[in-house]
Amino acid sequence: MFRRNRTGDVRSAMGMAGFSASSSDGSVRTFQLSPSSVLKIQKGDITVWSVDGSTDAIVNTTSKLMLGDGGVDEAIHRAAGPELLEACRKVPKVQNFSRITVRCPTGEARITPAFRLPVSHVIHTVGPIYYSDEHPEISLTNAYRNSLTLAKENNVQYIAFPAISCGLYRYPFKEASRIAISVAKEFLGSFKEIHFVLFSDKLYGVWLNTANADTGLQLLAKKTLSLSSSFAPVSASRDRWLGASLCHVQTLTIAALPDLPYDYGALEPTISREIMKIHHQKHHQMYITNYNNALEQLDAAIAKGDVSAVVQLQSTIKFNGGGHVNHTIFWQNLKPTNEGGGEPPHSTLGWAIDTNFGSLEALIQKMNAEGAALQGSGWVWLALDKSNKKLSVETTANQDPLVTKGATLVPLLGIDVWEHAYYLQYKNVRSDYLKNIWKVINWKYASEVYDKETA
Numbered sequence: 001m002f003r004r005n006r007t008g009d010v011r012s013a014m015g016m017a018g019f020s021a022s023s024s025d026g027s028v029r030t031f032q033l034s035p036s037s038v039l040k041i042q043k044g045d046i047t048v049w050s051v052d053g054s055t056d057a058i059v060n061t062t063s064k065l066m067l068g069d070g071g072v073d074e075a076i077h078r079a080a081g082p083e084l085l086e087a088c089r090k091v092p093k094v095q096n097f098s099r100i101t102v103r104c105p106t107g108e109a110r111i112t113p114a115f116r117l118p119v120s121h122v123i124h125t126v127g128p129i130y131y132s133d134e135h136p137e138i139s140l141t142n143a144y145r146n147s148l149t150l151a152k153e154n155n156v157q158y159i160a161f162p163a164i165s166c167g168l169y170r171y172p173f174k175e176a177s178r179i180a181i182s183v184a185k186e187f188l189g190s191f192k193e194i195h196f197v198l199f200s201d202k203l204y205g206v207w208l209n210t211a212n213a214d215t216g217l218q219l220l221a222k223k224t225l226s227l228s229s230s231f232a233p234v235s236a237s238r239d240r241w242l243g244a245s246l247c248h249v250q251t252l253t254i255a256a257l258p259d260l261p262y263d264y265g266a267l268e269p270t271i272s273r274e275i276m277k278i279h280h281q282k283h284h285q286m287y288i289t290n291y292n293n294a295l296e297q298l299d300a301a302i303a304k305g306d307v308s309a310v311v312q313l314q315s316t317i318k319f320n321g322g323g324h325v326n327h328t329i330f331w332q333n334l335k336p337t338n339e340g341g342g343e344p345p346h347s348t349l350g351w352a353i354d355t356n357f358g359s360l361e362a363l364i365q366k367m368n369a370e371g372a373a374l375q376g377s378g379w380v381w382l383a384l385d386k387s388n389k390k391l392s393v394e395t396t397a398n399q400d401p402l403v404t405k406g407a408t409l410v411p412l413l414g415i416d417v418w419e420h421a422y423y424l425q426y427k428n429v430r431s432d433y434l435k436n437i438w439k440v441i442n443w444k445y446a447s448e449v450y451d452k453e454t455a
């Protein structure tokens, strides 16, 4: 990813505003932001960073007049050539809130071509001076957010940031890294890669610690491991979508949190935003984290030939892997009411429900009754038996996937009856949760799975 620039010279940043002379020292850590995007933290010289020269951009931390005022700004201008300064001078001047004429007020962002830099664009932003800005956390958040928004509007797919405001502007590293990573996570799926290219060991270490401590991020490891023996395979009908949440990185396959196909608040009033957010970001993420950790331990145990450890890990893998499988299906089973959630199934699945249960109402009553009666935590399912094409209602305990009840069973609908799925809104009245959830059930998805599995 570091390469020669367009003029052919390899820029050692030695002597350039304190940058590391190393352009790629191997200190790169990759974290999963979403199934399709990653966050990378690395040491290096941002002026030689690039990916493809056409959809990539670096962020320049400039001053309000954008004239190359030292630090990262000066280094970037030196590498880009005088054309960049000329382009900056052409950026229209505006008055900031203090009526001072500037080109880029604090927290805002501007874009120019990159000229002799190896990337396609430079996004210029102005970070806050920590001890004089009235709300430095808001200004820093805006600097990251506006840079990413502007990049997205210009079809940038790969973007690299320095540590905004962490030089002369004295922003505390730890807090700055928390804001930087938090804003990057707002742009799940908008970029293929978001990089933080940090010029010192200290900045690199702080950014890495913050990312490692963030439960919403998964460090992508480098070892080889097969999932085949981890738990019973999910049904073929779910393979495609679940597969999208499995990330192949180098030679390791690990699980990653899939995006929801709707906003957290989109299922209100049936399921509150708070429940959806915690359920997705905390609970589902926890299963994934534990599952991935267990896979690493399994890998080590297999390598050592430690049979006891291999056996002991099976229950952890089954529980947490099951949690990932089940929740991945569950998010697909829900749909906002204004997008068709709750609309009854028609044609083939509708007829099959009438044949097997008498009516849709009878099926719902049966699932509600079995879900309410399930002791402890678990799931209630509408299952299709592929061997005879019959429908049935099943329950599973804890995080056992439906397939543990029968290898030929395919889940059309799975309803989570763990307290974490409803307690914040429905308290201990699980039956009310079950009664209401049908308003946001995605029958279209269930019908598609049914049609595919019975074709």
Ligand SMILES: [Fe+2]
Residues within 6 Å of the ligand: 279, 283, 327, 416, 418, 420, 421
């Ligand atoms: Fe859950």
